[in-house]
Amino acid sequence: xxxxxxxxxxxNEALATAARTYLTRRRAVVVIAALGGTLACxxxxxxxxxxxSIPLKEIFAGLWAKLxxxxxxxxxxxxxxIFSLRLPRIALALGVGAALAIAGAAFQALLxxxxxxxxxxxxxxxxxxxxxxxxxLAGQVLIARPLLGFAGAAAATLLVYRLGRREDDPARLLxxxxxxxxxxxxxxxLLTAVAxxxxxxxxxxxxxGDLSSGSTEGLAFIGVAVAVGAGVLVLQARALxxxxxxxxxxxxxxxxxxxxxxxxxxxxxxxxxxxVSGGGAIGYIGLVVPHLVRLAAxxxxxxxxxxxxxxxxxxxxxxxxxxxxxxxxxELPTGAITALIGAPVFVYLLVKGR
Amino acid sequence: MPSPVRPIHHRFHQAxxxxxxxxxxxxxxxRPQPRAVDAGRRSFTDGLGRTVAVAPDPQRIISLAPNxxxxxxxxxxxxxxxxxxxxxxxxxxxxxxxxxxxxxxxDLEHLVALKPDLVVISTASQLENLTRRLDELxxxxxxxxxxxxxxxxxxxxxxxxxTGATGRAAQITTEMEQRINEVRRRAEGLPKPRVxxxxxxxxxxxxxxxxxxxxxxxxxxxxxxxxEETAAYPQFSxxxxxxxxxxxxxxxxxxxxxxxxxxxLRREFxxxxxxxxxxxxxxxxxxxxxxxxxxxxxxxxxxxALHPELTERKAIN
Numbered sequence: 158x159x160x161x162x163x164x165x166x167x168x169n170e171a172l173a174t175a176a177r178t179y180l181t182r183r184r185a186v187v188v189i190a191a192l193g194g195t196l197a198c199x200x201x202x203x204x205x206x207x208x209x210s211i212p213l214k215e216i217f218a219g220l221w222a223k224l225x226x227x228x229x230x231x232x233x234x235x236x237x238x239i240f241s242l243r244l245p246r247i248a249l250a251l252g253v254g255a256a257l258a259i260a261g262a263a264f265q266a267l268l269x270x271x272x273x274x275x276x277x278x279x280x281x282x283x284x285x286x287x288x289x290x291x292x293x294l295a296g297q298v299l300i301a302r303p304l305l306g307f308a309g310a311a312a313a314t315l316l317v318y319r320l321g322r323r324e325d326d327p328a329r330l331l332x333x334x335x336x337x338x339x340x341x342x343x344x345x346x347l348l349t350a351v352a353x354x355x356x357x358x359x360x361x362x363x364x365x366g367d368l369s370s371g372s373t374e375g376l377a378f379i380g381v382a383v384a385v386g387a388g389v390l391v392l393q394a395r396a397l398x399x400x401x402x403x404x405x406x407x408x409x410x411x412x413x414x415x416x417x418x419x420x421x422x423x424x425x426x427x428x429x430x431x432x433v434s435g436g437g438a439i440g441y442i443g444l445v446v447p448h449l450v451r452l453a454a455x456x457x458x459x460x461x462x463x464x465x466x467x468x469x470x471x472x473x474x475x476x477x478x479x480x481x482x483x484x485x486x487x488e489l490p491t492g493a494i495t496a497l498i499g500a501p502v503f504v505y506l507l508v509k510g511r
Numbered sequence: 512m513p514s515p516v517r518p519i520h521h522r523f524h525q526a527x528x529x530x531x532x533x534x535x536x537x538x539x540x541x542r543p544q545p546r547a548v549d550a551g552r553r554s555f556t557d558g559l560g561r562t563v564a565v566a567p568d569p570q571r572i573i574s575l576a577p578n579x580x581x582x583x584x585x586x587x588x589x590x591x592x593x594x595x596x597x598x599x600x601x602x603x604x605x606x607x608x609x610x611x612x613x614x615x616x617x618d619l620e621h622l623v624a625l626k627p628d629l630v631v632i633s634t635a636s637q638l639e640n641l642t643r644r645l646d647e648l649x650x651x652x653x654x655x656x657x658x659x660x661x662x663x664x665x666x667x668x669x670x671x672x673x674t675g676a677t678g679r680a681a682q683i684t685t686e687m688e689q690r691i692n693e694v695r696r697r698a699e700g701l702p703k704p705r706v707x708x709x710x711x712x713x714x715x716x717x718x719x720x721x722x723x724x725x726x727x728x729x730x731x732x733x734x735x736x737x738x739e740e741t742a743a744y745p746q747f748s749x750x751x752x753x754x755x756x757x758x759x760x761x762x763x764x765x766x767x768x769x770x771x772x773x774x775x776l777r778r779e780f781x782x783x784x785x786x787x788x789x790x791x792x793x794x795x796x797x798x799x800x801x802x803x804x805x806x807x808x809x810x811x812x813x814x815x816a817l818h819p820e821l822t823e824r825k826a827i828n
Contacts, residue, residue, distance in 0.1 A: 208748040233782040238750040241779075362714055362746065369749060370713035486751035487740060488714070 208485030258469020261443020274444035279337035283313025284433035307430030366492020382431035441499020558656030578803030698732025707757035
């Protein structure tokens with residue numbers, strides 16, 4: 158098996174090796190179809206699961222009635238639960254998961270670092286700080302939150318990149334990420350401590366990842382961000398494949414490395430900003446998902462990016478459905494569940510990378 | 512594994528030992544023998560079961576919780592209160608008192624400088640460490656720990672004894688008990704409406720079983736839809752909240768910026784009987800969160816919200 162020999166080598170090298178493995182159309186179709194099918198099944202399951210039980214048959218009948226405009230077999234409460242609570246939450250989970258996973262895949266390819274992830278690099282913290290400032294300055298302007306979230310993510314990305322840029326030392330980048338994360342977290346703590354805004358006092362819950370209180374505007378923003386972000390990054394995937402071998406080599410092969418770098422940075426920051434302002438700082442999705450995808454489907458970014466979007470959506474959907482059903486009617490922070498899955502994977506990659 | 516670190520470890524242990532011995536000597540020397548003054552003191556058992564020796568009629572009292580401040584003023588001891596927290600805003604006179612800091616971070620130096628002869632703490636403030644420090648400093652600390660509405664009444668009676676305001680305490684607590692019994696009597700036999708108490712909406716937080724608000728809802732003749740939750744303030748499922756069809760929704764009044772917006776509640780819970788019958792009630796959170804004398808007022812407001820038919824009947828009579 159191709160993946161078996163890949164895992165034996167150093168992870169860094171593995172990324173490059175995997176990128177060079179030939180991507181067949183058949184493999185791409187199989188992977189995307191399998192992930193898409195699983196995601197569709199999981200979405201239906203998530204729609205049927207909840208603290209209140211509504212038979213799947215009635216849910217489908219209700220959906221059908223809604224589509225054709227017939228009278229719904231669902232009661233008023235059931236209709237609210239399905240259409241106003243579960244569906245938007247599922248959509249938000251899918252959007253947040255896809256955005257974070259694509260951002261992670263892009264950061265890993267661009268920085269040629271297998272441990273890169275918006276959460277670990279401090280990009281999520283930047284987005285969280287931006288979102289919080291958005292709530293403080295312009296609580297009524299709903300678009301302020303995702304926009305400032307994006308600005309925060311972009312600023313944090315730049316800072317970490319400038320501090321940690323060193324061709325020969327991937328650990329330096331992570332250290333820069335840790336430093337920036339710690340710094341931004343203390344700024345958030347200080348802001349919430351001095352803020353009069355009552356909403357900010359309970360920001361810790363939101364920071365752990367909260368998909369239960371997303372707004373329609375946030376959902377729209379994240380939908381656009383995922384569509385645009387995935388499109389742009391897939392177009393850059395070929396260039397990213399070459400850049401994973403080395404920027405100098407890529408440049409020699411005709412890639413406009415500086416331009417690609419900026420496009421990818423900008424897009425990954427946009428995706429992180431949208432995800433964090435929509436669902437809080439959900440961790441490790443950007444780390445775990447692209448790795449799993451590479452293990453299963455090879456390292457070609459033309460496949461890794463769209464497949465990560467689907468797999469990320471799937472993982473967050475599973476985590477969020479768990480968070481809202483396992484102790485029902487009590488809910489858990491979604492980010493705690495993803496971190497529970499993600500942190501051990503991070504440790505595994507860290508140890509294996511030695 | 513032999514390593515050059517070992518000798519350092521040894522030295523470490525020795526240093527530790529020396530330090531410990533010094534500390535013991537220091538503690539032994541600094542511990543004062545029981546003084547004659549203590550003889551005049553009276554001993555009380557506080558809400559945590561600690562024995563506290565307090566001089567009769569303490570004259571310099573520091574309150575480290577808003578509910579304690581309210582109780583002390585209600586007991587007519589306002590003049591003897593020398594320090595309060597920044598959250599102590601009731602009655603109005605309390606605002607003019609010296610501030611020790613907030614309930615979570617009191618300024619110990621400032622507290623000591625005010626030379627209190629009694630410090631009263633509420634367990635709600637979670638000041639175990641501070642209590643220990645004050646014990647070491649030989650400053651009498653009385654801790655109240657009410658868990659229920661009846662516990663609040665008892666804690667005020669006890670506070671009256673500790674401060675020597677027994678007569679006034681008997682008067683207040685009797686009145687509180689009468690008002691509680693009146694609410695209970697009127698709600699008896701009436702159907703219990705399903706009540707949803709919303710602390711905040713992003714994420715949705717409600718009150719669980721072991722909270723004052725749950726006790727108040729029960730006394731007022733209602734039944735909280737989250738009464739079985741063991742966590743005090745759990746994050747609650749929106750769909751369960753909708754499915755349990757609350758008949759009354761109660762949310763704290765906003766202090767300036769809104770924690771729960773009425774528009775949000777109406778939109779999110781549009782299908783519930785509470786919104787359809789326009790039974791969204793705002794309540795001053797200080798009346799239901801603070802285990803002090805005004806909790807009875809909170810109870811009466813809740814009772815009116817849960818059983819408006821009672822007030823109407825009373826008006827006709």
